[in-house]
Amino acid sequence: MTNPRQLTKNIGQGIIHLVLMAGVLFWLIPFVWMFLASLKPTEEIFTRFWPTRLTLEHYQLVFRGGTALRRPFLRSVFNNLFVAAVETAAMLIIGAITGYALGRLEFKGRKLLYNAILYQMVFPGVLFLIPTFLIVIRMRLINTYAGMIVRFLTDATAVFLFVQFFRTIPRDLIDAARVDGASELTILGRVMIPLSGSVTAFVALFNFQARWNEFLWNLIVAKDYDLMTLPVLLASFTHEYGGGQYAGARMAGATILTLPILILFLLFRSFFEEGIVTSGLKG
Amino acid sequence: MAAIAGTASQARLTQERRSNWTGYLLTSPYVIYNVIFWIYPFIWGSIIAFQRWNIISPEREFVGLDNFIGVLKNPQFWNALLVTFRFWIFFLPAVIIASLGLAMLLRRVDRFRAFYIAGYLASYTMAGVAYSVVFRLLLSGNGLINTWIWQLFHVRVPWFTNPRIAIISIALVVVWKFIGYYGLIFLAGLQAIPRELYEAAAIDGARAWARFWRITIPLLNPSFTVIFVFATILSFGIFTEPFLITGGGPLGSTQTFMLLIYQKTFENLEAGYGSAMAILMAAFSFVATAIVRKAIEREVAL
Numbered sequence: 001m002t003n004p005r006q007l008t009k010n011i012g013q014g015i016i017h018l019v020l021m022a023g024v025l026f027w028l029i030p031f032v033w034m035f036l037a038s039l040k041p042t043e044e045i046f047t048r049f050w051p052t053r054l055t056l057e058h059y060q061l062v063f064r065g066g067t068a069l070r071r072p073f074l075r076s077v078f079n080n081l082f083v084a085a086v087e088t089a090a091m092l093i094i095g096a097i098t099g100y101a102l103g104r105l106e107f108k109g110r111k112l113l114y115n116a117i118l119y120q121m122v123f124p125g126v127l128f129l130i131p132t133f134l135i136v137i138r139m140r141l142i143n144t145y146a147g148m149i150v151r152f153l154t155d156a157t158a159v160f161l162f163v164q165f166f167r168t169i170p171r172d173l174i175d176a177a178r179v180d181g182a183s184e185l186t187i188l189g190r191v192m193i194p195l196s197g198s199v200t201a202f203v204a205l206f207n208f209q210a211r212w213n214e215f216l217w218n219l220i221v222a223k224d225y226d227l228m229t230l231p232v233l234l235a236s237f238t239h240e241y242g243g244g245q246y247a248g249a250r251m252a253g254a255t256i257l258t259l260p261i262l263i264l265f266l267l268f269r270s271f272f273e274e275g276i277v278t279s280g281l282k283g
Numbered sequence: 284m285a286a287i288a289g290t291a292s293q294a295r296l297t298q299e300r301r302s303n304w305t306g307y308l309l310t311s312p313y314v315i316y317n318v319i320f321w322i323y324p325f326i327w328g329s330i331i332a333f334q335r336w337n338i339i340s341p342e343r344e345f346v347g348l349d350n351f352i353g354v355l356k357n358p359q360f361w362n363a364l365l366v367t368f369r370f371w372i373f374f375l376p377a378v379i380i381a382s383l384g385l386a387m388l389l390r391r392v393d394r395f396r397a398f399y400i401a402g403y404l405a406s407y408t409m410a411g412v413a414y415s416v417v418f419r420l421l422l423s424g425n426g427l428i429n430t431w432i433w434q435l436f437h438v439r440v441p442w443f444t445n446p447r448i449a450i451i452s453i454a455l456v457v458v459w460k461f462i463g464y465y466g467l468i469f470l471a472g473l474q475a476i477p478r479e480l481y482e483a484a485a486i487d488g489a490r491a492w493a494r495f496w497r498i499t500i501p502l503l504n505p506s507f508t509v510i511f512v513f514a515t516i517l518s519f520g521i522f523t524e525p526f527l528i529t530g531g532g533p534l535g536s537t538q539t540f541m542l543l544i545y546q547k548t549f550e551n552l553e554a555g556y557g558s559a560m561a562i563l564m565a566a567f568s569f570v571a572t573a574i575v576r577k578a579i580e581r582e583v584a585l
Contacts, residue, residue, distance in 0.1 A: 016388050017395065023385070024402035027459065031405065033427065034417045046425055098313040107306025113314070120321065124565045126520070126541065130548050130558050131324035131331065134338065151320065154313050184305055213410035215523050216541075220549050231412035235527055238416050247420055254413040265408045269401055272408070273467060280468035280509050 034258070038251040045247050058248035062256075072225055076233040077256060083145060083218070083229055084211035087152040091207050092200065094154050099162025100188045104174060114163065120156040133220055147221040148229070152211060158203045161278075165199040166192055202271040209261050230257050332558040339552060350559035360560065363540045364567065366450055370539075371518040374454040378514060379507075382462045386469035387499075404463035411523035418456050419443070419528045443529050446536035453524045453537055457517070465510050472506030473499070501583070508580045515575050519568040540564045 033049065038058050040051030062073045101107070102114050132151055141147035169192060177187045193200060215231045222228045228236065234253040237246070265272055332350055336343040354360050385403060389396055406414070422428055422442040429439045442452040476498065484494050500507075522541035525531055531538035531546075544564070548557030 013392065016391055020385075020388055020392065020395075020399050024399060027403055027406060027462070030414060030417050030421060030459070031409075033421060034413075037420070045420070046423075046427065047430065049427060094312050094316070097309050101306050101309035105302060105306045105309070107303040110306060113310060117313075120317070124516075124520075124568060126544065126561045127328055127565050128321065128324050129544075130554060130561060131328035132320060133549075134327070134331070134554060135320070135324060137338070153320070154316050159313065184309065209408060213412070215410070215412050216545070220545075231410055234416060235412050238419070238527060250416050251420070254416045257410050257413045261408045261410070262405060265405065266401065269397070269404075272404065273400060276404075276464055276467045277471045280471060280506065 058252040080229040088208040090153040091155045095158035103163040103166035143223045382465035385466040415527035446534045
């Protein structure tokens with residue numbers, strides 16, 4: 001016998017699940033539609049949700065016909081990966097070293113520097129866009145990988161997170177390593193980082209996502225097709241063939257842009273979620 | 284005795300000095316980089332705003348406040364402010380109702396919570412370029428959504444072609460992106476409210492509606508503040524969506540600040556003018572954020 005209260009509760013739960021599930025399906029329509037559109041014949045893109053037959057012609061056009069379209073898509077994927085990976089690595093390495101010094105060493109000016117970095121976190125990026133672009137022109141780095149990468153080598157938030165986390169690591173561990181004659185960098189690499197897996201993973205994931213998705217800066221620096229990252233190439237392609245032409249190829253490009261981050265997100269979901277909650281507490 | 288103390292303090296001094304140098308050495312990559320690519324551009328950007336310069340030519344001319352006056356006299360600048368306001372006034376309530384609703388539902392379920400969160404958060408991970416390209420087709424005049432709406436109601440929604448609707452459509456796209464993100468912030472806020480408060484209120488005879496307005500809303504204030512601030516800053520920085528979907532049109536109805544700055548600086552090469560515009564926009568953004576914060580933020584003791 002189920003008692004009536006339990007029954008009401010179950011019905012309530014059922015309705016909530018129904019609403020949430022319907023919402024998820026609705027929310028995922030753009031993903032599913034993009035993916036299907038990249039696989040269906042052009043004439044079905046606008047007319048049908050479910051394709052009648054699947055085709056790889058759009059992917060073939062994007063990858064093999066890339067030169068016919070004068071758009072080196074495959075190369076732009078590697079460009080994107082290269083630029084985002086170098087930037088993320090620099091942010092991680094410099095972030096961890098700086099975070100260690102600010103969090104666990106005592107030196108004159110430490111407080112001042114830490115406050116400056118906290119201040120940096122809330123500064124609007126728009127103020128730096130134009131002058132940084134002019135510096136890159138002056139350094140003759142326009143239209144180069146270095147020009148794209150040079151803007152994103154450090155991240156104040158990454159330093160902040162490393163400082164916060166390193167401070168929670170017991171002092172004894174650091175002292176013990178010092179007694180053994182370990183240098184500061186050894187302590188960082190052998191003691192601090194291995195104990196900070198979650199924060200390192202989170203900084204790496206969040207920054208890699210942001211750098212992989214970066215658009216505006218790479219758009220103004222990269223002028224040649226051969227240098228463009230995937231978002232920039234896809235945008236230039238979209239501007240040229242705005243309407244229905246090559247719609248499937250565009251969806252194939254968008255799918256290639258989306259999938260790597262989506263997979264990383266599904267694999268390391270908890271780090272993303274933790275990071276978002278932290279960002280909410282910080283603000 | 285004195286000699287020993289002397290050696291000890293000597294040792295401490297060297298230790299401290301060594302530590303000073305280690306600190307400087309380890310922070311030097313960050314500091315040097317940020318002097319070159321943060322402080323220097325900041326100062327230079329402020330100087331350029333007082334010059335007329337077209338980037339290509341070596342000639343630069345000091346023009347005083349001309350750029351700022353020019354920006355303030357430019358109707359496009361005020362149009363961008365209006366566009367930002369129209370985006371904000373629609374985006375903010377829509378995203379708050381959606382994400383708060385989501386968080387309240389998520390708090391009530393025990394099973395599948397991780398699945399739902401992943402489902403709603405996925406949109407946040409998608410690149411701006413990717414979803415803009417997708418929505419441009421999905422919401423186009425003869426796109427799939429319009430096909431569905433036509434079958435149901437026999438109308439077509441001019442999502443991106445009607446000047447009164449276009450910015451609202453872009454706001455909807457951004458709501459789609461952020462519901463999971465803001466929902467998680469609200470969920471964390473909800474979980475910080477002790478359940479006993481609700482139980483006590485229920486015993487006192489408070490109905491669900493009263494509990495919502497008297498307990499949930501006031502005690503969620505920290506989350507509300509964060510989201511109001513995030514959403515306000517975001518409203519001033521919209522670029523990728525109008526750049527790819529509408530190009531600022533129709534009739535300038537989606538011409539955001541960032542789009543305007545991009546066109547002036549990187550298409551027309553008016554670096555000084557663009558810098559002045561960026562500074563004025565940052566000032567507006569700063570003031571708007573401060574006002575919003577002041578209006579929303581309350582002391583909450585949990």
